[in-house]
Amino acid sequence: MTISKRMAGAMTGILASTLLTVPLLATPAHAQTLAEDRPSVAPNVFFPAVARRAHDLKTPGKRPGTTIKAGCGTKVVAAHPGTAYVTNSPKSGPNLVTVVTSAGRTTTYYGFMKSTSVTNGQIVQAGQEIGRVGRAGSAAPSFCSLYFAVKNNFGKDANPTRWLARLVGKPLNTTSLFGNWGFVVASMNTLGASHTRYGGGYPTYDVRTPGQINLLNSYAVDVVGLQEFQRVQRDQFMAVSAGTFGIYPDDTTLNNPLDPFMVDNYAPTENSIIWRNSTMELVSTDYIRVPYFEGWRNMPVVLLRDRATGRTAYFINVHNPASGVGYGDQAMHRAQAIAIERQKIIDLRATGRPVFLTGDFNDRAPAFCGITSQMLAISPDSIPSMSCAMPKSNGIDWVFAAGGARFTRYARDWKPKNMKLTDHPIVWTRVHLSE
Numbered sequence: 001m002t003i004s005k006r007m008a009g010a011m012t013g014i015l016a017s018t019l020l021t022v023p024l025l026a027t028p029a030h031a032q033t034l035a036e037d038r039p040s041v042a043p044n045v046f047f048p049a050v051a052r053r054a055h056d057l058k059t060p061g062k063r064p065g066t067t068i069k070a071g072c073g074t075k076v077v078a079a080h081p082g083t084a085y086v087t088n089s090p091k092s093g094p095n096l097v098t099v100v101t102s103a104g105r106t107t108t109y110y111g112f113m114k115s116t117s118v119t120n121g122q123i124v125q126a127g128q129e130i131g132r133v134g135r136a137g138s139a140a141p142s143f144c145s146l147y148f149a150v151k152n153n154f155g156k157d158a159n160p161t162r163w164l165a166r167l168v169g170k171p172l173n174t175t176s177l178f179g180n181w182g183f184v185v186a187s188m189n190t191l192g193a194s195h196t197r198y199g200g201g202y203p204t205y206d207v208r209t210p211g212q213i214n215l216l217n218s219y220a221v222d223v224v225g226l227q228e229f230q231r232v233q234r235d236q237f238m239a240v241s242a243g244t245f246g247i248y249p250d251d252t253t254l255n256n257p258l259d260p261f262m263v264d265n266y267a268p269t270e271n272s273i274i275w276r277n278s279t280m281e282l283v284s285t286d287y288i289r290v291p292y293f294e295g296w297r298n299m300p301v302v303l304l305r306d307r308a309t310g311r312t313a314y315f316i317n318v319h320n321p322a323s324g325v326g327y328g329d330q331a332m333h334r335a336q337a338i339a340i341e342r343q344k345i346i347d348l349r350a351t352g353r354p355v356f357l358t359g360d361f362n363d364r365a366p367a368f369c370g371i372t373s374q375m376l377a378i379s380p381d382s383i384p385s386m387s388c389a390m391p392k393s394n395g396i397d398w399v400f401a402a403g404g405a406r407f408t409r410y411a412r413d414w415k416p417k418n419m420k421l422t423d424h425p426i427v428w429t430r431v432h433l434s435e
Contacts, residue, residue, distance in 0.1 A: 035164040036068075041381050041392055042126045043081055043407040043429075045167040048110060048148050049133060050075040056161055057145075064157035065109060065149030072114065072144035074133040079108050079148075079164075080126045080172045081406040083434070084118040092147055093136045099124060102176040104155045111147030112136045123406055123434050126172075127383050177408055177432035180309045183222035183279055185431050187317070187358035187399050188212070188416065189424035192228035192270070202420050209236045211421045217244075219428055222276045223304065225317030225358030234269045245274040248285050248300050261287050265298040271359075273300045273317045281305040283312060288344045291333040292321050301344070303353070311433040313405065314348045316341065318359035320367070334363055338370035345376060345402050354403035354433055360424065364394050377402035380410035380429040397427045404435035 036054050040046045054070040082099040089096040092111025100107045114134025135144045152158040153174055175181055193205035249268055253259045286301040299318045320337040321330040348355045361367035369388035371377050377400040378384055381391040393412050409430040416422045
């Protein structure tokens with residue numbers, strides 16, 4: 001096949017694309033490259049065979065799927081997040097893996113693999129390995145290949161070649177995962193009022209706080225971990241938002257010096273969790289103690305119920321100490337904090353519920369690797385890993401999830417900094433609970 005024909009095939013898929021209503025996600029510069037050559041990061045759609053010479057033969061006809069030519073043993077990955085099912089199919093081989101978003105919605109099929117690396121009913125991330133290419137398909141014994149098919153949101157067969165050309169590298173064109181619409185989780189350092197008291201390029205807190213509320217509402221954020229959320233900012237935020245959000249620590253906690261959260265806790269409001277009252281319901285509260293510059297800070301933990309599904313999840317929000325002038329090297333304290341935060345995730349996972357961790361960790365790889373290793377958790381743009389598979393987009397602000405949760409949308413968005421609302425990005429993701 002010539003390059004011109006390959007490009008023409010890609011353009012056909014692009015012209016058939018549908019508009020995705022996701023904030024700040026423009027058509028990528030690589031949109032005109034062939035699907036198998038296009039890079040992707042989770043939770044966006046992946047080409048299912050990971051190899052430089054993997055090639056879609058574009059064979060859908062009597063059969064709904066297409067043949068993807070790739071070397072034997074080539075890694076096969078889930079094109080999108082969902083639940084994996086492993087079956088023995090007389091038409092697609094003994095290792096047919098089906099990845100389902102929700103019943104009757106986007107479903108992909110991976111046939112003629114020589115082996116699988118997922119178990120029946122396992123939830124998977126986009127880009128996660130599910131098996132290896134074999135030599136059992138219709139092209140055997142001539143060459144090794146993968147059979148790939150797609151059913152769309154209406155449960156009807158879709159042209160897999162066009163589907164890949166349209167979506168690889170972009171968000172999945174479905175809003176339902178695990179049978180629910182999900183909710184938006186975010187993390188944002190609000191830039192403490194004391195940092196802008198005397199100028200420095202950012203407006204004072206009383207100017208920035210209403211803009212931050214508008215920003216959160218523009219993303220329809222349901223749960224957000226806030227850092228550097230000083231008392232005056234909190235008071236204005238809650239007054240202006242007028243009952244839209246619940247918050248922890250709440251007024252009762254802050255007004256009771258004997259509350260365990262308040263004991264030996266410096267600046268208790270600076271790390272708060274807020275949730276949209278119309279979509280989330282508070283079940284219980286807790287905290288963890290994390291080392292900070294002046295000693296220890298108590299970081300909030302809440303158990304929330306998603307009103308739409310009745311499913312519950314834990315949320316932890318932290319701010320680990322930064323190194324710098326006047327503070328010295330805080331790496332040892334950050335490592336200690338990460339160990340505490342990781343153990344809290346493990347403890348909460350023992351309840352069977354998903355756990356989310358948001359925060360300003362003042363670390364990139366040490367924070368990511370410390371939280372995600374041994375497949376304990378993932379960020380929205382990472383793949384489960386036993387060691388440390390850093391995502392391409394990283395910073396010191398993170399959202400992590402452990403357990404039965406996966407994502408369909410994600411951005412590390414610097415719009416708040418461009419708007420002079422804070423000196424940090426907002427990290428946001430649409431998450432869906434599977435349990």
